[in-house]
Amino acid sequence: MKSLITRRKSLLVAASAALALSLSACGGSSGTTTPPVASASFEAGTTMEKLNKAGTIKIGTKFDQPLFGQKGLDGKPVGFDVEMGKAIAAKLGIAPDKIEWVETVSQNRESFIEQGRVDLVIATYTINDARKEKVAFAGPYYEAGQALLVNKDDTSITKPEDVAGKKVCSVTGSTPAKTIAEKYGAEVVPAATYTACLEPLRNKQVVAVTTDNVILAGYVDKEPDAFKLASDETFTKEPYGIGLKKDDTVFRAWINDQLEGFAKDDTYKKAWEATAGKVIKTAPELPTINRY
Amino acid sequence: MDAVIASLPEYWDGFLRTLYLSVISGIIALIVGTLLAAMRVSPVAALRGFSMFYVEVARNTPLTIIFFFAAIVLPRLGVKFEQFEVAAIIALSSYTAAFIAEAVRSGVNSVPVGQAEAARSVGMTFTQVLGFIVLPQAVRTVIPPLINILIALVKNSSVAGAFFVLELFGYGRQLSNDYGNQVLWILLGVAFFYLLITVPLGLLAHFVERKVAIAR
Amino acid sequence: MTSVLYDVPGPKARLYSLIGSAAGVLIILGILAIAVTTLAQQGIFDADRWAIFYGPMAPDVWNLIGQGILSTLAAAAVAAVIAFPLGIALCLLRISLIPWIRIPTQVVLEFLRGMPVVLMMLFVLLVFATGQFQAVVVGLTLYNAAIFAEILRAGIQSLPKGQREAGLAIGLRSFQSRMSIEFPQAVRRMLPSLVAQLVVLLKDTSLGYIVGYEELLRKIQIMADFLGPDFLFPAFFVGAAIYILINLTVSRIAIMIERRGSKKAAGGVAPPSLRTGLVVGGNDPVAKDSVEGPNKA
Numbered sequence: 094m095k096s097l098i099t100r101r102k103s104l105l106v107a108a109s110a111a112l113a114l115s116l117s118a119c120g121g122s123s124g125t126t127t128p129p130v131a132s133a134s135f136e137a138g139t140t141m142e143k144l145n146k147a148g149t150i151k152i153g154t155k156f157d158q159p160l161f162g163q164k165g166l167d168g169k170p171v172g173f174d175v176e177m178g179k180a181i182a183a184k185l186g187i188a189p190d191k192i193e194w195v196e197t198v199s200q201n202r203e204s205f206i207e208q209g210r211v212d213l214v215i216a217t218y219t220i221n222d223a224r225k226e227k228v229a230f231a232g233p234y235y236e237a238g239q240a241l242l243v244n245k246d247d248t249s250i251t252k253p254e255d256v257a258g259k260k261v262c263s264v265t266g267s268t269p270a271k272t273i274a275e276k277y278g279a280e281v282v283p284a285a286t287y288t289a290c291l292e293p294l295r296n297k298q299v300v301a302v303t304t305d306n307v308i309l310a311g312y313v314d315k316e317p318d319a320f321k322l323a324s325d326e327t328f329t330k331e332p333y334g335i336g337l338k339k340d341d342t343v344f345r346a347w348i349n350d351q352l353e354g355f356a357k358d359d360t361y362k363k364a365w366e367a368t369a370g371k372v373i374k375t376a377p378e379l380p381t382i383n384r385y
Numbered sequence: 386m387d388a389v390i391a392s393l394p395e396y397w398d399g400f401l402r403t404l405y406l407s408v409i410s411g412i413i414a415l416i417v418g419t420l421l422a423a424m425r426v427s428p429v430a431a432l433r434g435f436s437m438f439y440v441e442v443a444r445n446t447p448l449t450i451i452f453f454f455a456a457i458v459l460p461r462l463g464v465k466f467e468q469f470e471v472a473a474i475i476a477l478s479s480y481t482a483a484f485i486a487e488a489v490r491s492g493v494n495s496v497p498v499g500q501a502e503a504a505r506s507v508g509m510t511f512t513q514v515l516g517f518i519v520l521p522q523a524v525r526t527v528i529p530p531l532i533n534i535l536i537a538l539v540k541n542s543s544v545a546g547a548f549f550v551l552e553l554f555g556y557g558r559q560l561s562n563d564y565g566n567q568v569l570w571i572l573l574g575v576a577f578f579y580l581l582i583t584v585p586l587g588l589l590a591h592f593v594e595r596k597v598a599i600a601r
Numbered sequence: 602m603t604s605v606l607y608d609v610p611g612p613k614a615r616l617y618s619l620i621g622s623a624a625g626v627l628i629i630l631g632i633l634a635i636a637v638t639t640l641a642q643q644g645i646f647d648a649d650r651w652a653i654f655y656g657p658m659a660p661d662v663w664n665l666i667g668q669g670i671l672s673t674l675a676a677a678a679v680a681a682v683i684a685f686p687l688g689i690a691l692c693l694l695r696i697s698l699i700p701w702i703r704i705p706t707q708v709v710l711e712f713l714r715g716m717p718v719v720l721m722m723l724f725v726l727l728v729f730a731t732g733q734f735q736a737v738v739v740g741l742t743l744y745n746a747a748i749f750a751e752i753l754r755a756g757i758q759s760l761p762k763g764q765r766e767a768g769l770a771i772g773l774r775s776f777q778s779r780m781s782i783e784f785p786q787a788v789r790r791m792l793p794s795l796v797a798q799l800v801v802l803l804k805d806t807s808l809g810y811i812v813g814y815e816e817l818l819r820k821i822q823i824m825a826d827f828l829g830p831d832f833l834f835p836a837f838f839v840g841a842a843i844y845i846l847i848n849l850t851v852s853r854i855a856i857m858i859e860r861r862g863s864k865k866a867a868g869g870v871a872p873p874s875l876r877t878g879l880v881v882g883g884n885d886p887v888a889k890d891s892v893e894g895p896n897k898a
Binding site: 426428429430431432435441442444445446447448449450453454457458461462463498501502505510511514515519536540541543544546547554557558561568569572575576579580583584587 | 605606607610614618621622625626629635636639640643645711712714715716717718719720723724727728800804805806807808810811818833834837840841844845848849852
Binding site for chain 2: 199200203223224226227262265266267268270271281282283284285289292293296297298
């Protein structure tokens with residue numbers, strides 16, 4: 094009976110938190126992001142100049158990643174990735190409502206950039222060499238890592254080696270799914286979304302859910318009585334970068350400059366606190382920019 | 386192309402699981418579907434009503450929703466399975482059974498009335514009329530549409546890939562992420578393995594259709 | 602209406618049937634009761650879980666659901682509108698008298714029909730790097746055009762040979778005979794199957810969920826993702842109910858059209874074998890007893 098009451102309480106908290114988040118998302122665009130630079134001027138022929146003149150930008154992001162890029166009830170995405178996008182757009186002299194958000198899923202990010210369907214991709218997009226063959230990355234602007242989400246009462250799993258031969262849920266065809274299967278020998282149970290994974294975990298049909306720690310942290314926050322992270326340690330490094338056209342070195346260098354600027358003038362910190370920082374208490378430092 | 390060759394073990398594993406899901410669900414659906422069709426023409430009003438209701442609802446519910454129900458709602462009701470294949474089989478067979486019931490019913494419909502009248506006039510009961518006279522004749526007309534339903538079943542099993550079962554479609558998604566630059570070949574490979582099941586079944590349907598036509 | 606399969610039940614049989622029915626209803630009610638109590642224990646019927654549908658968030662929630670319904674219908678409508686003419690074109694190619702048009706078309710049709718629709722959607726999404734809407738529409742269009750083509754072909758083949766022969770005899774070209782004599786009859790004759798296929802098409806839009814198209818089910822999932830997993834069930838139940846309701850409505854309309862269509866068709870050419878069925882009032886959309894038509898060659 095007692096557990097029922099606490100459960101309901103946490104439910105209310107979760108609902109009100111979600112509501113607060115959606116409210117802050119509606120009104121927050123002006124509060125968290127610096128206003129667009131009115132007098133921004135760029136060298137002719139650069140991508141920055143083109144976007145500035147057009148007064149609009151197409152940014153690809155995920156619509157289903159809590160805390161980073163998630164579509165709210167009002168249809169607008171919210172999250173840290175989205176705030177980063179708004180900050181960069183502002184530097185191009187583009188207001189938040191002039192940004193066209195395009196949903197990108199893991200499998201189509203490269204091709205969307207190559208075909209010019211989006212100008213930028215900010216979508217929990219891990220920088221790696223295979224991807225660098227097709228697109229360029231600015232950043233990283235955040236470093237996540239793969240982790241395991243387990244049931245609260247489960248003490249048998251603390252490290253990835255513990256799930257060898259056991260069932261672990263992840264999204265079909267995602268990189269975390271591949272890692273846990275190939276490196277740690279887990280049996281992957283594929284789902285359409287990470288939220289869908291929570292049900293079999295709750296029912297103990299799988300022992301863990303795996304993806305980047307920041308996404309899992311969002312679930313722990315929503316249901317602290319049900320789930321926990323197996324460990325605070327991550328077992329991969331996932332530096333998130335901003336994807337853009339492969340040969341656009343000028344634009345890439347410019348974004349890198351902006352990211353460093355955001356770290357200095359607190360835009361970075363504010364964006365974090367307004368989104369993921371509500372759940373993940375340790376505020377990140379901007380990782381060292383990789384100017385390759 | 387080399388990505389396809391390198392992934393042959395995955396394809397094979399997925400192919401076998403797709404086959405497994407289809408065969409088991411197909412058998413269950415055939416049995417349940419025939420029972421439903423028998424209920425639909427039975428003297429007991431409640432059975433008729435139930436059968437009609439079931440068929441109507443199941444045929445009008447998207448498969449994705451049935452999968453969602455079997456894989457996510459049922460465990461909450463205390464029906465838990467060690468293997469996620471069980472949820473997929475429940476979803477696929479309960480969906481397919483409705484279509485089979487309809488096909489069998491229209492097959493029964495195609496048997497001339499005189500057949501049943503003759504059987505009844507020699508004193509056969511309802512079960513005897515149905516079991517010995519009507520259904521055996523109905524089967525002939527019904528086989529081509531039944532095969533088409535089974536082909537649809539094989540294709541529908543791809544939805545399981547989004548609900549915890551790693552079958553052909555699920556592997557297709559996984560491999561297309563692994564080999565981002567060879568998506569075309571990876572997915573054509575998946576298509577090939579589906580066609581490996583569906584095309585022979587389709588040819589069989591054509592063949593049977595022709596045979597039945599001659600027998601008439 | 603009585604069936605020839607059994608006698609009109611007497612008082613005893615009626616009693617048994619009544620007892621049996623009552624028992625059956627009780628069993629079903631029992632199962633439902635167990636399900637409901639299990640769910641209730643998990644708090645699924647708690648008012649705060651359902652508050653999303655009438656509480657302060659309700660406008661946003663219903664707006665989202667409305668968008669979901671619209672995108673479901675939009676994808677289905679666009680796909681249907683393109684698939685039908687494409688299906689006619691494919692059918693014409695399929696029954697062409699020239700082998701090297703007919704045979705490749707047949708191969709393409711078999712290919713399209715033998716493939717899961719969701720795989721086609723994924724193919725379009727990844728290989729052509731389109732948006733989700735285009736992927737869903739193209740996947741649905743290609744698949745259903747192939748099915749329409751097959752249905753129409755079966756319709757043309759079920760026509761009496763004399764129809765085409767008469768057309769040719771009065772000096773029509775083969776193509777003219779197809780268009781002005783055979784197609785109109787085939788469409789009319791196959792109307793039930795064509796409309797039934799439209800219902801399938803509408804239902805298949807839910808596959809968009811898997812490739813990330815924001816149709817109704819995906820919107821529901823997005824909503825539940827956003828509000829937290831506790832709202833998954835209320836959201837899902839409402840979504841499923843809406844989906845079933847839409848489909849049932851379209852099915853009903855389909856059956857109405859079918860009835861009208863069959864009346865009209867009766868005025869035209871009589872079906873090859875006027876058979877009397879065992880089951881009364883049965884409209885059989887699956888009636889695939891299309892006898893292989895007259896040989897064209």
